[in-house]
């Protein structure tokens with residue numbers, strides 16, 4: 001089965017009400033996608049391609065600066081949120097068995113007023129990242145509500161554990177990704193743009209400038225995800241799989257290198273939705289398939305794997 005495409009217009013960001021019938025349809029479609037594939041394209045969410053282009057544009061202008069200019073914004077240099085900031089090329093390995101990923105990232109993980117943001121030529125960076133973060137937050141909460149209904153659960157089971165998105169007590173992060181041109185002579189053995197991994201939190205919203213993402217099917221083969229302008233690609237992440245006792249599936253995905261001689265860059269934006277740090281994630285079917293874990297502890301362990309413990 002390829003990645004389903006679902007029309008979300010009935011519950012898009014501008015809509016106050018959704019009829020029972022519309023909700024029933026969304027529930028059915030999302031459930032099929034998330035139990036069978038783990039990924040879904042949502043069309044007509046209310047987040048427009050213009051909004052996506054605006055945030056991709058200013059992110060690219062940040063990445064194209066010399067490393068010395070980006071250095072002051074390095075991840076781990078912000079006291080109130082260790083995940084906020086710039087991640088340089090080859091620093092992260094999403095598959096720890098491979099060399100560092102050939103990508104750069106900027107994590108908007110904190111909206112705290114003490115955060116120092118790029119300015120000068122990048123005036124608007126803070127406002128653009130922050131407003132996109134908040135739009136993604138609204139859409140995520142809508143998706144989580146539909147997901148809860150699809151499992152016959154009270155929506156509060158998920159929403160009540162995502163009350164602090166946008167504060168430093170919640171790990172939700174808007175991540176701009178930039179994949180620079182690849183020099184095939186310098187590539188290390190086994191190196192990719194983004195190694196095979198599944199995401200850590202509850203769900204991820206993904207916006208891509210071009211193709212390149214591959215998603216693993218149940219059969220084990222990887223299929224190419226198309227790039228559908230205006231659509232948001234949403235996937236189940238590991239904590240949601242655990243929370244739902246494997247009813248919803250969090251699947252491996254990756255970004256391969258471009259073919260030799262193809263010097264095109266690639267950009268994407270990922271909104272990693274994470275439950276509140278103190279939220280205790282317990283199998284919602286009452287089973288004990290996985291022991292309870294707090295979302296913050298779980299996230300820290302996963303970061304230790306992808307960045308190394310130091």
Ligand SMILES: O=C(O)CCC(=O)C(=O)O
Pocket residue numbers: 177194199206208212213253254255267268270
């Ligand atoms: O760049 C992409 O399309 C995917 C990135 C990704 O999967 C991630 O950062 O978790």
Ligand SMILES: [Fe+2]
Pocket residue numbers: 197198199253
């Ligand atoms: Fe991912």
